[in-house]
């Protein structure tokens with residue numbers, strides 16, 4: 593998708609600057625200085641890069657002259673609410689628009705995108721892309737042969753689908769039933785009832801459903817990333833329901849940073865943070881380390 597979008601930008605006469613390698617060598621401010629020197633107008637970075645800047649106390653707008661910078665695009669993984677706040681409170685000038693976009697290589701495009709004429713709210717993507725008949729369907733479509741999906745209202749989580757063909761849609765998927773008329777993207781999302789922003793909650797096949805409370809693994813990752821990134825390197829959150837179980841159990845696996853210990857106290861703090869940021873029903877039953 594990024595390749596396609598780069599080629600398309602050149603068709604419009606843009607000058608592309610591609611950077612390969614670590615943005616933190618020879619020093620952590622190196623890449624940001626390049627953005628200033630090259631008078632970059634549209635910058636594509638990852639949430640991980642912003643998080644590293646934040647953790648190192650580097651505010652790009654204080655490093656170099658970024659007055660040419662109009663848009664910063666972020667994609668590829670969850671951009672935590674804390675990083676949205678950091679972006680405008682510390683990282684960049686208010687005149688720079690933060691665009692969180694979500695798409696896929698398979699569709700050479702994005703379903704969730706940014707827009708210069710709508711306000712930017714913390715979290716999610718600003719809107720659905722033009723020309724995409726994207727909707728949120730009830731998860732009853734999951735695995736159902738010939739089951740008709742039901743659109744849900746704003747504020748209700750469900751699966752991201754596209755109900756009409758779009759210009760970059762693959763002509764055919766090998767082996768798939770060509771009678772299928774609805775693109776299911778595999779994302780578990782919600783449209784905000786007021787702002788209409790697109791909130792990504794996780795993968796559709798990763799939806800957690802303990803005691804009938806449906807939420808996405810991203811809810812858990814956002815807490816781990818925002819509150820424990822100094823101790824925890826990575827995490828995986830999954831649901832388990834074996835044939836003999838009456839209910840689903842949520843399990844959170846933690847990968848510690850080198851030299852950091854997994855302790856009962858840490859488990860208590862992680863649980864407490866999830867309870868505080870979400871609800872008691874979101875708290876994983878098991879927290880273990882890998």
Ligand SMILES: *[C@@H]1O[C@H](CO)[C@@H](O)[C@H](O)[C@H]1NC(C)=O
Nearest residue numbers: 667668670671694715716792
């Ligand atoms: C931003 O876009 C990414 C996909 O690029 C998506 O995973 C994420 O959930 C979106 N929203 C937030 C708040 O991160």
Ligand SMILES: *[C@@H]1O[C@H](CO)[C@@H](O)[C@H](O)[C@H]1NC(C)=O
Nearest residue numbers: 674818819864865866868869
């Ligand atoms: C987690 O981090 C966020 C952002 O820094 C903060 O607002 C929140 O209070 C923290 N929550 C807990 C439980 O520490």
